[in-house]
Amino acid sequence: MSASKPVDVSSTSAGDAAAAGLLHGLAAGLAMAAFLAAAGLLRGQGPVETLAAFTLSGQPAASSALTGLLGHLAVAAVYGLIWGLAWRVIGGRTAMPAWLGGLVYGLLLWGGAQLLVRSFGSGLAQLAPWALLAGHLVYGLTVGWLSRNG
Numbered sequence: 001m002s003a004s005k006p007v008d009v010s011s012t013s014a015g016d017a018a019a020a021g022l023l024h025g026l027a028a029g030l031a032m033a034a035f036l037a038a039a040g041l042l043r044g045q046g047p048v049e050t051l052a053a054f055t056l057s058g059q060p061a062a063s064s065a066l067t068g069l070l071g072h073l074a075v076a077a078v079y080g081l082i083w084g085l086a087w088r089v090i091g092g093r094t095a096m097p098a099w100l101g102g103l104v105y106g107l108l109l110w111g112g113a114q115l116l117v118r119s120f121g122s123g124l125a126q127l128a129p130w131a132l133l134a135g136h137l138v139y140g141l142t143v144g145w146l147s148r149n150g
Contacts, residue, residue, distance in 0.1 A: 026081010039131035102144015110136035
């Protein structure tokens with residue numbers, strides 16, 4: 001039986017890192033959406049209402065839930081792409097595990113979301129502040145964990 005060796009993230013091409021990050025971001029976005037939907041249930045808010053909070057328009061709840069989910073996943077994928085490129089550079093230069101780097105990244109994204117909520121009066125203000133923070137940490141942990149091998 002052979003032990004698996006860690007992959008040197010700096011040896012991957014930028015394109016491979018971006019593509020992997022995009023896919024990891026999509027998966028992390030799904031995990032975050034599921035977490036926020038569950039957190040919404042704790043507050044008596046259905047998943048449709050929770051997902052609708054991700055839109056900026058006044059569409060009916062059902063259509064804005066789909067729009068909110070798709071918009072959230074698109075943003076999550078782009079942030080994942082950015083993560084993939086950033087981790088390609090940072091990951092090989094630090095002893096920090098990818099999951100911890102991902103948590104830090106999630107915290108930074110949460111800070112950006114706070115600015116968005118305050119500046120534009122986003123529907124995200126409907127979500128419990130603890131849930132939005134925890135959701136971003138779920139995103140960061142997931143994207144980091146998925147990036148652990150490359």
